[in-house]
Amino acid sequence: MGFPVLPLYGNGYQEVIASKPFLTLAPEAVVDAGQLSNVTDVLKFVQSTCSKIATVSLLVTSPEQFSEDDFVQLLNNGVNTVYTNCALGDAVPKERLAEVPSSVQSVDDITVDSFTEALLANIRTDRKDELYTTLVVDQYSRALGLVYSSTESIKLSIEKQVGVYFSRSRNEIWVKGATSGNTQQLLSIEIDCDGDALKFVVQQAGDGFCHLGTQSCFGKSKHGLYELEALLADRKINAVEGSYTRRLFNDEELLNAKIKEEAEELTESDSRENLAWEAADLFYFALTKLVANGVSLSEVENNLNLKNLKVTRRKGDAKPKFLPSKPETKTDDSSAPIHLKVIQGSDVAAVQEAVTRPIQKTTEIMHLVNPIIDNIKSKGDKALIEYTEKFDGVRLSTPVMNAPFPPESYQDLSEEMMEALDLSIENVRKFHAAQLQTEPLVVETQPGVTCSRFPRPIEKVGLYIPGGTAVLPSTALMLGVPAQVAECKEIVFATPPRKSDGKVSPEVVYVAQKVGASKIVLAGGAQAVAAMAYGTESVPKVDKILGPGNQFVTAAKMYVQNDTQALCSIDMPAGPSEVLVVADEDADADFVASDLLSQAEHGVDSQVILVGVNLSDAKIDEIQRAVHEQALALPRVEIVRKCISHSTIIKCDSYEEAFDMSNQYAPEHLILQIQNPDKYVGLVDNAGSVFVGSYTPESCGDYSSGTNHTLPTYGYARQYSGCNTSTFQKFITSQNVTPQGLENIGKAVMCVAKVEGLDGHRNAVKIRMSKLGLLPEGFQ
The missing domain is CATH 3.10.20.810 (Phosphoribosyl-AMP cyclohydrolase)
Structure with missing residues (x-):
């Protein structure tokens, strides 16, 4: 005889059977007849779904739905036992009770002794x-x-x-x-x-099961949905005013909006890392809504189990409003125009909203990044290979390619591509070689006191080159060439291998060979950053890591920079790419549109802003039409459409106002499509790189003009320079003090040391001056 299974339905099932305990004889299934309309449906379900299960029991919460003949049919066709939650006399006429098979029982007939015996x-x-x-x-x-x-x-x-x-x-x-x-x-x-x-x-209940006061004898349980549920339940009561979780509990509209936002971001995720991250976000906000409304995860599981019992299922189509619209025809400009919003520069609130960058989630991302870094630190190459297989879908025997790189790894490159790379490498080399300081800076600050400053290359640098589905040789050369110019002793590339064949893009290998890289680490993400920061059996530990990447790369770089165990610096913080174009009435609308779109195609979170100086409505309409027409011709039109939907044209009354706004925003790329642009470069205080004039698109700087395209984003142009030759150098100072020099500054040194209470410092000067017979009166 089988017995009902309580865990299958949790508390809902327990309520049905009046809190009696029950036993599982594995393998067993319990079918809730309340979920099925008639005997035919029950049997159909039992025969189709439970065919491989030895014991199938039926729970009848409303026995009147079955006659005694129904009971007999069920018991003769695959159901081992039928349980009801009331006396059988209420379900079957007493005069027929003797005819009902003995395996039909009332839950109330199960005693402690009979249960224990079974x-x-x-x-x-x-x-x-x-x-x-x-x-x-x-x-x-x-x-x-x-x-x-x-x-x-x-x-x-x-x-x-x-x-x-x-x-x-x-x-x-x-x-x-x-x-x-x-x-x-x-x-x-x-x-x-x-x-x-x-x-x-x-x-x-209480502190837990273990005598040590923990929930489990097997140590602290891992963080998961149930721990999050408990934490949110506590926050619902005890969260401090002003906290984000308290705000979510108090603002239902905000909570609903965040659920919709995270669901949309999940559908748009294009990598394993992003899918995991966005799903975690969605679970957090969805669980917050459950807790806010007193709904438990157990109830959710109960519903999943109950739905699994359904025999008839709906077709499964999504509601029309969630289905993608039909592809837009390029001839229909009016159906869904790809246009920027237009606001006045005097509208402070609107401008503030337009220039606010997407929220970075670095703190939250660290919960995912920290275990990856720890694993690389402890397991080295083994972990690196495992992560490459997990995230990039490539199983490797070794995580590195060593120089000299075999010519066959880039032999498929066309002559045209190699010439383009060679031209770009040479232009970047020329510009960065001109920045190289080779001679020491020497200054005599006082007679007999000579101070100097001299450069030294950073010995080992790790250059992160985003890859996988994309090919980014431009980043490889923008980082590799200045490292070579600065004479770094070891240059290490890191880039994820292609999913198609597990190899590195030949363009990247070609650049690595040209700049003298010693290795290419076949990995991406936080794991590549950790490998270069701490070193593994095959990957040398580097002193500085440079290069752009996704949010996980950025978070890992920020982590290792602050970890004294790593002793590794980074180039700069990073965020989504961005452009600000300053244009006036004389600007070519097609040029302006192309500059905006070249940035918009990077991703939906890219920032695209046009600051217009005295732009007429006709000029704005001309630019909007050009944006729409050019966007429709781009392969990444859907990404562009979403980016442009939150992009803005800000109308200003003067050039001074436009540049003041630009300096406040501190864009990564600043493009000047105005009359006499050279005249206004002097007004630029904060920008990663400036593109001066109508014939200077951002793409020239991205690839071949010679300037570096690794630039500060997210407003960090206020504090950081773009990548340059000195990025790969450190500067050491020296001083040389003669007896004459000591006589000139010794008294000042002793005075300051005395007031700071550092007698050892004071004494180091005093002894020397005393032996030279230069000690002033009163300095005994």
Whole structure:
């Protein structure tokens, strides 16, 4: 005989059967007849879904829906036992009761003794003390501890519906929580497949199961949805005013908006890392809504289980409003125009909203990045290979390519491509070689006091080259060439291998060979950054890491920069790419549109701003039309459409106002499409790089003009320069003081040292001046 399974339905099932404990005889399924409309549906479900299950029981919450003939049909066609939640006399006429098979029972007819007897009949033990090995788990199937049960403790557990076990150390019955208060409510008892071990499913109260005061005897449980649920439940009551979680609980509209936003971002994610990250965001906000409305994860699981019992299912189509619209025809400009918003520069609130950058989630991302970094630190190459397989879908035998790189790794490059790369490399080399300081800076600050400053290359640099589905040789040369010019002793590239063949893009290998890179690390993401920062068996530890990347790369770079164990610096913080174009009435609308779109195609989070100086409505309309027409011709039109939808034209009344606005924003790329642009370069205080004049598109600087395209974003142009030759250098100062020099500055040194209470500093000068006979009066 089988028994109903409580865990299948959780608390909902428990309510149906009046809180009685139940046993699982594995493998077993319990079908809730309340979810099925008639006997035919029940049998169809049993025969199709439960065909491989040895024991199938039926729970009937409304026995009047079946006649005694129905019961007979069910029991003769795959259902082992039918349980009702009331006396059989209420379901079957008394005069027919004798005809109902004995396997139809009332839940109320199950006694503690009969339940215990059935349990003991299905378990065995080979222990000399005749105890039963018992695993205790909570309602979420998390292991709490391993204990032992006796026949008496099992009977008491069922009778009292609490955790009762047998203590071997005290040789007596042990009622969990009787003295500590950390009690357990027994939810179910289950038997393993061999019938020689029990599983008690309990709801643990108090500090936890372990005598050490932890929830589990197996250490602290990992963070997960149930821990998050408990944390949010606590925050709902105790969150401080002004906290973000408190705001979510108090603002239903905001919470609903965040759920929709994260759901959209999940659908737009294009990598494994982003999918995991965005799904975690969605779970967080969805769980916050559940907690806010008093709904538990157990109830969600109950609904999933109940839906799994349905025999008939809906077609499964999404609602029309969530389905993609039909492709837009390029001839229909009016149906969905790709236009920027237009606002007045005098509208402070609107301008503030337009120039506010997307929120960076570095702190939250660190919860995902930290374990990756720790794994690389502890397992080295092994972890690096595992992450490359996990995130890039490529199984490698070694995580690096060593120089000299075989010519066949880039032999497929066309002559045209090699010439283009050679031209770009040479132009970047020329410009960065001109920046190279080779001679020391020498200044005599006082007669006999000579100060100098001289450069030295950073010995080992790690250059991160984004890759995978994209090919970015431009980043490789923008970072590799100045490192070569600065004479760094070792240049290490890191780039993820292609999913198609597990190889590095030939363009990147070609650049690596040209700039003298020693290795190419075949990895991306946080794992590549960690490998270069800490070193592995195959990857040398570097002194500085440079290069752009996604949010996980940025977070990893920020982490290693602040970890003294790594002793590794980075080039600059990073955010989404951005452009600000200043244009006036004489600007070519097609040129302006092309500059805006060249940035918009980077991604939906790119920032695109046009600051117009005295632009007429006609000129704005001309620019909007050009944006729309050019966008429709681009392969990445859907990305462009989303980016432009939150991009803005800000109308200003003067050039001074436009440049003041630009300096406040501090763009990564600043493009000047105005009359006499050279005249206004002097007004630029904050920008990564400036593109002067109508015939200077951003793309020239990105590839071949000679300036560097690795630039500060997110407003960091206020504090950081773009990548340059000195980025790969450090500067050391020296000083040389003669007796004459000591006479000129010694007194000042001693005075300052005395007021700071550093007598050792003062004495170092005093002794020298005394031996030279130069010690002033009063300085004994």
